[in-house]
Amino acid sequence: MESQTELDEIDNQILKYLQKNAKTPLKKIADEVGKTETTIRRRIRALEECGVISNYTIRVCLSSEERKIKSFLRIDSEISKTRDIIKKLLEFPEIEHIYHMSGECGIWVLASFNNISNLDQFLKRCIGKTDGIRSVINCIILNELNKMAKE
Known part of the structure; x- marks a missing residue:
């Protein structure tokens, strides 16, 4: 990807799945998007390298007693x-x-x-x-x- 990152529809679909659940199996994303698992892996790596994906986080669901x-x-x-x-x-x-x-x-x-x-x-x-x-x-x-x- 170039420095002025232009996201296409496939990149946006990949990001949508990863935003929902960063642990979504690549095979599932590939099947949903209509691309190979290798293509999805390559695109995710490119999105990481250009800074569109900068880290993966978790959202902890705490009980009401543990909430801060x-x-x-x-x-x-x-x-x-x-x-x-x-x-x-x-x-x-x-x-x-x-x-x-x-x-x-x-x-x-x-x-x-x-x-x-x-x-x-x-x-x-x-x-x-x-x-x-x-x-x-x-x-x-x-x-x-x-x-x-x-x-």
Whole structure:
């Protein structure tokens, strides 16, 4: 595939199956798409090499007792301290993802906690004591909606 990756209908069908279930057997995809298993394997490898497929993940379904509180934190920081703040944030195991956004959006963090009390302690202990953070907006995720979960 070229650097300006153009996906054709077959690539899109392959991606649809892998998004639904990354463990879908290549034979099943090949049968559904009307191509050989070798062709499907080659196309998946090409999609990986050009970055269309960057990793395979799992979605863990936890019981209600095991569910964690997930929260997006919008962090407004002093511009000169942004890099240091991001380095500091990387140290906290509660943080799953850090996004440095354009414009006035600042830093967005996705973090997980066992309960609201842990979230509150984290905000006071970690975020509140990090030099250069001007303010934090905490947005607790109520429901995670995923277009792939329509099954």
